[in-house]
Amino acid sequence: MRKINVATGIALALAAPVIGAAPALADESRTYEGTVTEIVDGDSIRVSGIAGSVRLIGVHAPHPGGCYWEESKNFAADQLLGRGVTLRTDSVNDQSDHRLFAYVYVDGELYNQKTIRQGYTRERSYGPDYELRSDFREAQRQAKAEDLGRWHDC
Secondary structure: OOEOOOOHHHHHHHHHHHHHOOOHHOOEEEEEEEEEEEEEOOOOEEEEEOOOOEEOOEEEOOOOOOHHHHHHHHHHHHHHHOOOEEEEOOOOOEOOOOOEEEEEEOOOEEEHHHHHOOOEEOOOOOOOOOOOOOHHHHHHHHHHHOOHHHHHHH
């Protein structure tokens, strides 16, 4: 894993759509640090120093107005808003449509898995399998088995 400062990350994020993904980084994850400044919804956030939004790898939240949408967004706000986070990209899911795809860590805990495990969101792959998919699927299986959150109410 390689750590890249925010300015370098922004430059890479802006250059990638024009020049394509940098071959040297294709099989590596990258990390960024920042503070969560906005909760877009239960699976997308804005982080200081990152251009565009950050999409949580492997996570799908209900759409606005859908069952458990408000609870999902409120849980994200409670857990993330104003908090310092570490973002880690995945070697197969990195950037698309001007947003960064990332695993979000708060105090060393993986938020992506936590929100699935507690039933606020569900597991979803966007394109190729991501590194932690089996772990996220197991978290979802447990949430469903325990009838938590959206699995109970929707």
